[in-house]
Amino acid sequence: MTDSSDKKYPVPTIRRLPSYLRVIKALDFxxxxxxxxxxxxxxxGIDSIKVRKDLAYTEATGKPRVGYRITELMHGIRSIIGWDRNSEAILVGAGCLGSALLGFPGFSKRGLNFVAAFDADREKYGTYVHECEIKPIEELEKFITERLIEIAVLTVPSFAAQQVTDRLVNAGIKGIWNFSPVRLKVPPSVVVQSENLMSGLAVFMVRMARGAE
Amino acid sequence: MTDSSDKKYPVPTIRRLPSYLRVIKALDFxxxxxxxxxxxxxxxGIDSIKVRKDLAYTEATGKPRVGYRITELMHGIRSIIGWDRNSEAILVGAGCLGSALLGFPGFSKRGLNFVAAFDADREKYGTYVHECEIKPIEELEKFITERLIEIAVLTVPSFAAQQVTDRLVNAGIKGIWNFSPVRLKVPPSVVVQSENLMSGLAVFMVRMARGAE
DNA sequence: TAGATTGTTAATCGATTAACAATC
DNA sequence: TAGATTGTTAATCGATTAACAATC
Structure with a gap:
């Protein structure tokens, strides 16, 4: 049992940890x-008590008057959010958004490595997007089972999302990072994390209408 | 004074409204x-009481045993999140992510129209990404002031984010939808809405480590 | 030492969930 | 009518904020 498997971290805390890491990495530099x-x-620009409480979830301990040792804190945060480990992932749906994600260096820096991308468009087969080969969607199951891939990033059009999800789950995928605006039905053993860009747009527009606070 | 300027909608409610809209649009179809x-x-797959309470924020009223009239509800939701109005926006930073956003049809469908994109790369000048012209960053202020643009989507590299922000604010931009992982310093009258992809990755990795619930 | 900062417990705040009368 | 659903008030839950003793 690893550290993170028995502890329960509040989601708001987890969401803030990457920004803390960014700040202290800059200071370390x-x-x-x-x-x-x-x-x-x-x-x-947030409350220091909140930061202190969040940091208490890490293994790092601070010294009064001094603070936290940066190297220790970086390790503590990375350990919680899994950025000290490497994972192989595939991307399904190499459209605009998918291609952008493939080219984003931030993922491999954080241990998420795209080893292949799949698409239904025959014209893309064999081409490379940011050093990642686009393979035929037909080879999806074969690749997952042979390489024992556990993580899939889903950037297919909405209409294909559930069908592709079923194939991913059948082939043994354990977690799906979903960028399509669809609720995916999966067995309870599979983790689905959905990003909904439109929620962000909605909040932005409401705040604009209200004017700045 | 419009409807949305004096009412205070909870952020979690606003974030859920787009998904409600998606569901009822499908039913309407x-x-x-x-x-x-x-x-x-x-x-x-969420609680019905929560939905009922969220819908109570809209102008739509339901009938016991019947529910809400779909056309009325669509209008009520769109009105709150501003998707019944059109806005012109610019995009700054036509890299991978920026280009993906320019090509995303979801924005113009929801009233956010990109009328130009700006980039520092001379080789991109004059080219079009999904029918949007890439202009030299030097023309940023001129374009904003002449066209009275109020909204900017920021997809520049981190190191340039604050500097570009200062220019946007000086030129009169009222809201920035920020995709760079940087806290932008702006005057209180300017709205900044930041999307942090890495928060989502962190939550995903923690949930994977825990195993599915 | 003095005082800033940690770690932790208590108080507050806001969102979710529960309960239930009103109603079509 | 009977009963499902709304609208709203109350209870619960969890996160944020406040307070403060411990400590370096």
Missing amino acids: EGREFVSATDIANEL | EGREFVSATDIANEL
């Missing part, structure tokens, strides 16, 4: 050795 | 006239 919760809070 | 909160809740 500048040669700083320690950082306080106040430092991070000021940099991000 | 099938020819259905009424929908109940339970129908929507079942389709999305």
Whole structure:
């Protein structure tokens, strides 16, 4: 049993950890050795008590008057959010968004490595998008079972989402990062994490209508 | 004063409204006239009481035993999240992600129309990405002031984000939809809505480590 | 030492969930 | 009518914020 399997981290805390990591990585780069919760809070414009409580979930311990050792804190955060481990992932649906994700260097830096992409468009077969080969969707199951892939990033059109999901699950995929605006039906053993860009747009438009606070 | 300027909608509610709209649009397409909160809740796998309370924020009123008139509900939701109005927007940073956003048909369907994109790469000038012309970043201020653009979508690299933001604000931009992982400093009158993909990845990885619930 | 910062417990706030009368 | 569904008030739950002793 790993550290993260028995502890329960609040989702809002998890969502904030990457921004903390970004801040302290920059400080580390500048040669700083320690950082306080106040430092991070000021940099991000949030409350320092919240930061302190979030950091208490990590293995890192702080010293009064000094703060947290940056190397220790980086390790503690990366350990929780799994960015100290490498995973192989496939991407399904190499359209505009899918191609953009393939080319985003942030994923491999954080341990998520795309080893192949699949698409239904025959004209794309054999081409490479940011060093990742586009394979025929027909080879999906074969690739997953042979390479024991557990993670799939789903960027197919809405109408194909559930059907592709069924194939992914059947082939043994354990987690789907879903970028299509569809609720995917999967067995309870499969994790689905959905990103909905339109929620963000809705919040943005409401805030614009209200005017700045 | 419009409807949305004096009412205060909870952010979680706003984030759910687009998914409700998607569900009832599909029902409308099938020819259905009424929908109940339970129908929507079942389709999305969430609690029906939550849906009912969210819908109470709209102008639509339901009839016991019948539900809400779909046309009325669509209008009510669109009105809150501003998808019944058209806005002109510019995109700054026509890289992978920026180009993907330019090509996404979902935005113009929801009233957000990209009228130009700007980039620092001279080789892109004059080219079109999904019917949107890429212009030199030097023309940014001129374009904003002449066309009275209020909305900018920011997809530039992190190191350029704040500098571009300052230029946008100076030129009169009222809202920035920010896709760079940077906290932007803006005057209080300017709305900044930030999307952080890495938060989603973090939550996904933690849930994977825990195994499915 | 003095005082800033941690770690933790308590209070507040807001969202979700439960309950139920009103109603079509 | 009977009963499903709305609209709304109350209870619960969880996250944020406040408070404060411990400590380096």
